[in-house]
Amino acid sequence: xxxxSIRDLDLKGKRVFMRVDFNVxxxxxxxxxxSRIRATLPxxxxxxxxxxxxxxxxxxxxxxxxxxxxxSLLPVQDYLAGVDFINSVEFADDCVGDEARSMSEVLEDxxxxxxxxxxxxxxxxxxxxxxxxxxxELCDGLYVNDAFGTAHRAHASTAGITRxxxxxxxxxxxxxxxxxxxxxxxxxxxxxxxxxxxxxxxDKIPVINSFISRRVDKIxxxxxxxxxxxxxxxxxxxxxxxEDEMMDTAREIRKRAEAEGVRLVLPTDHQVxxxxxxxxxxxxxxxxxxNQGLVxxxxxxxxxxxxxxEVEDAKTIIWNGPMGVFEEKGFEEGTVGVARAxxxxxxxxATVIVGGGDSVSAVQQAGVADKITHISxxxxxxxEFLAGDELPGVAALNDK
Ligand code: AMP
Numbered sequence: 001x002x003x004x005s006i007r008d009l010d011l012k013g014k015r016v017f018m019r020v021d022f023n024v025x026x027x028x029x030x031x032x033x034x035s036r037i038r039a040t041l042p043x044x045x046x047x048x049x050x051x052x053x054x055x056x057x058x059x060x061x062x063x064x065x066x067x068x069x070x071x072s073l074l075p076v077q078d079y080l081a082g083v084d085f086i087n088s089v090e091f092a093d094d095c096v097g098d099e100a101r102s103m104s105e106v107l108e109d110x111x112x113x114x115x116x117x118x119x120x121x122x123x124x125x126x127x128x129x130x131x132x133x134x135x136x137e138l139c140d141g142l143y144v145n146d147a148f149g150t151a152h153r154a155h156a157s158t159a160g161i162t163r164x165x166x167x168x169x170x171x172x173x174x175x176x177x178x179x180x181x182x183x184x185x186x187x188x189x190x191x192x193x194x195x196x197x198x199x200x201x202x203d204k205i206p207v208i209n210s211f212i213s214r215r216v217d218k219i220x221x222x223x224x225x226x227x228x229x230x231x232x233x234x235x236x237x238x239x240x241x242x243e244d245e246m247m248d249t250a251r252e253i254r255k256r257a258e259a260e261g262v263r264l265v266l267p268t269d270h271q272v273x274x275x276x277x278x279x280x281x282x283x284x285x286x287x288x289x290x291n292q293g294l295v296x297x298x299x300x301x302x303x304x305x306x307x308x309x310e311v312e313d314a315k316t317i318i319w320n321g322p323m324g325v326f327e328e329k330g331f332e333e334g335t336v337g338v339a340r341a342x343x344x345x346x347x348x349x350a351t352v353i354v355g356g357g358d359s360v361s362a363v364q365q366a367g368v369a370d371k372i373t374h375i376s377x378x379x380x381x382x383x384e385f386l387a388g389d390e391l392p393g394v395a396a397l398n399d400k
Pocket of ligand 1: 197198199200203222223224225241296297298321322323324325326327356358
């Protein structure tokens with residue numbers, strides 16, 4: 001790793017400003033799914049065990065620069081108080097100002113101070129210099145970023161703050177993300193297969209282009225994305241979700257892939273419903289038999305078998321985006337099937353990286369999460385990284 005790591009810092013007795021990703025769903029005033037918090041606990045534990053005084057800062061939701069109780073991080077204090085290696089966790093009602101400052105000053109070694117939602121101030125997303133400086137003043141010149149999921153944003157707590165501290169380092173989770181994703185970009189073992197799904201081609205163009213430039217061996221495309229490619233090739237896609245303005249782009253991508261020797265693999269069958277009778281008309285048909293009234297909502301079994309075969313000998317697999325409307329009962333089979341196929345490849349020794357909220361829930365739903373080599377905590381950040389862009393939150397960290 002080229003970037004400074006928390007392991008390079010002398011933490012004893014120091015107040016460390018740690019940017020974490022506690023952007024978790026809340027349920028009746030409590031933390032719902034705690035995956036994001038658990039992912040960053042090793043970094044917090046590492047710092048506390050070395051006698052650091054840890055100041056935790058995060059955003060939650062989109063409060064648009066205003067205080068809003070709905071987006072308070074207070075429930076996370078309760079959660080952290082229940083973590084076995086955390087002995088003391090205080091909560092500052094505002095992430096800047098006198099109260100936060102005096103609370104940070106009385107912190108003892110091995111204690112935690114959690115700050116209220118950074119995005120209660122519009123200056124956070126504006127990467128405001130003065131606000132970044134106020135955040136930095138809470139610590140003793142040491143900054144750690146463990147929030148990979150927001151590293152693609154240049155905000156005060158991910159970028160600006162680093163201009164006002166002595167040392168800016170990656171946390172253990174950030175380091176792990178950069179290592180796994182970096183290795184895939186720089187020296188992937190082959191065959192290298194990318195699987196892309198979800199609704200929007202437009203969101204994924206940079207990453208598809210980057211995969212083609214890096215000459216991945218195959219790109220498997222499922223989800224609604226596939227219909228934009230089908231329609232661009234002259235197929236009838238019925239009432240399936242298509243991005244009409246992306247038709248030319250889809251044709252260009254196909255041409256580029258062919259020129260670079262990258263195989264684009266599209267579904268051969270799909271689960272459809274009749275748009276006039278969606279509840280009673282589910283059936284699986286070959287993609288070329290789609291008529292005007294049909295909506296495609298998942299890949300079919302033949303396609304699951306095809307995609308499973310395509311990843312069989314893979315040594316590196318990257319998966320982002322569901323194969324269908326998997327959050328609706330009855331249309332999760334394709335996505336769960338692909339989750340099983342990539343898990344089986346991982347068991348055969350392939351490096352398998354799954355990113356993006358939906359694909360991550362799918363591997364959990366399929367019960368194979370523990371088999372996946374690396375589950376990335378980033379959605380947009382993972383895609384931007386894989387597209388070859390330097391993330392502002394990573395660029396801002398000191399080099400080793
Ligand atoms: P994205 O944000 O582009 O990764 O898209 C994720 C969304 O794509 C999920 O909410 C899925 O329900 C949706 N999706 C996947 N396949 C289809 C499909 N065939 N038709 C409509 N939506 C889909």
